Amino acid sequence: MIGKLGAGGMGTVFEVERLEDGKRFAMKTLRGRRGTDLLMRFAREAQVAAELAHPNLVPVIDVGFTDGSLYLVMPLIHGGSLEGQRSKFGDPAWARPILRQIAAGLSALHARDIIHRDLKPANVLLASGVARIADFGLSSLARPADPDARRQSSSNLIALAQTQTGVNNRGSSPQLTRQGDVFGTPAYMAPELDSGVHAPKASSDVFSFGVLAYELLTGAKAFAEAPLVTKMAGKDIAAPDLDRVPAELRDLVGRCLDLDAANRPTAVEIVTACTV
Secondary structure (H helix, E strand, O other): OOEEEEEOOOEEEEEEEOOOOOOEEEEEEEOOOOOHHHHHHHHHHHHHHHOOOOOOEOOOOEEEEEOOEEEEEEEOOOOOEHHHHHHHOOOHHHHHHHHHHHHHHHHHHHHOOEEOOOOOHHHEEEEOOEEEEOOOOOOEEOOOOOOOHHHHHHHHHHHHHHHHHOOOOOOOOOOOOOOOOOOOOHHHOOHHHHHOOOOOOHHHHHHHHHHHHHHHHHOOOOOOOOHHHHHHOOOOOOOOOHHHOOHHHHHHHHHHOOOOHHHOOOHHHHHHHHHO
């Protein structure tokens, strides 16, 4: 182990070195007390990430359970997250290719019926101009398991976590949320999630992308108060000032931030719009 890189809501990330060849990786382990929900969410992150292979997503190279704790091994990505690049927010020339890459990663997730549920600057890593979506601990898998070997391996990890925590869940994946539960980062969450995340949809991720896109393009917040919080308080949600967004992307960002989920574009449409 080389040293600590950072800590998030579920785990601590360390820089580690592989003894056989000296190559370095990032290893994420659970931190603090390991409650059942926390352990299962960590296993869920391993399950989702281990089956993904896309240049704009952070893959998992290895997963395991040792000394009573789950761990994930991922590529070591230097450069930090978008959260650490806020001084560049408001520069459309810098933001546009990054947004296209984030949308491409999101499109790859949605193509596999995976909803990220916590898309925000802190969960997008950036190195050498390449953006990669990370942190799948809150992700939702909307389809049944397939026989793919990598998925089977990660499903075995889920089963191991269930054994360690005494949880017995039948089916392709454990139910980690209850109807009415709200998980994520309120400032980036779609307003329709005020009733909970029992059945999250891709359109909710697109709203999160819209909030992120507005920040990257304008350097300002799209909403004075998180729309989710405003709706839960029974108040009207004020429309964002789209005049601040570059004209060529104004319609796209506006559609992403539409309060009616049915009017939002797909991630594939976003990729196309950010490319032309």
